[in-house]
Amino acid sequence: MSSLTIYRDDAPSVAELDTADEAPIREALARINVRFERWPAQQLLASTDKDDDILAAYRPEIQRLERTQAYQSVDVLRCLPDHPQREQLRAKFLAEHTHDDDEVRFFVDGAAMFYLHADARVHMVLCERNDLISVPAGMRHRFDMGPEPHFTVIRLFTTPEGWVARFTGDSVATRFPAFVRHAA
Numbered sequence: 001m002s003s004l005t006i007y008r009d010d011a012p013s014v015a016e017l018d019t020a021d022e023a024p025i026r027e028a029l030a031r032i033n034v035r036f037e038r039w040p041a042q043q044l045l046a047s048t049d050k051d052d053d054i055l056a057a058y059r060p061e062i063q064r065l066e067r068t069q070a071y072q073s074v075d076v077l078r079c080l081p082d083h084p085q086r087e088q089l090r091a092k093f094l095a096e097h098t099h100d101d102d103e104v105r106f107f108v109d110g111a112a113m114f115y116l117h118a119d120a121r122v123h124m125v126l127c128e129r130n131d132l133i134s135v136p137a138g139m140r141h142r143f144d145m146g147p148e149p150h151f152t153v154i155r156l157f158t159t160p161e162g163w164v165a166r167f168t169g170d171s172v173a174t175r176f177p178a179f180v181r182h183a184a
Helices: 022-030 051-057 059-069 086-092 171-175
Strands: 003-008 011-019 035-038 073-079 103-118 121-128 131-135 140-144 150-157
Touching: 003 022, 011 022, 022 035, 022 121, 051 059, 051 073, 051 150, 059 103, 059 150, 121 131
Parallel strands: none
Antiparallel strands: 003 011, 003 121, 035 131, 073 150, 103 121, 103 131, 103 140, 103 150
């Protein structure tokens, strides 16, 4: 189940908000200019479905975002526990960073955690199947797929160059717990 936990960035043991309810998640994230939506599955997809089948299943939602946000490209990314580079992929985005482009992810399957650093707070957003999150360009954040990643996401980009990570050097990431996927 998707969830949001908000902490002061200097008090990682006392949650100011901890909810799994969609409306409060959406409202709290909107206050920091983060889009959060739930897209109902129009059809069941298997982990073996081809990228084109996944994109076709969500074509209306993707086209709506492309029209309203001027996204130029879209792709599908999968990462499973047996991925040979899972440790390197995970480590790549554990440190706090920013991008010059929005970071837009729609979770087709699985789960991962976004840690958004805004207004002297860390917003830990657990994203799961049917969740769309759009982290605005320039927002300090990190992404944790866990030690045994399991997710399939649709990614939207304005430009591929805008998605280069610019690391902040802030140690805030070390003060908050890492993501560990719990068996369903």
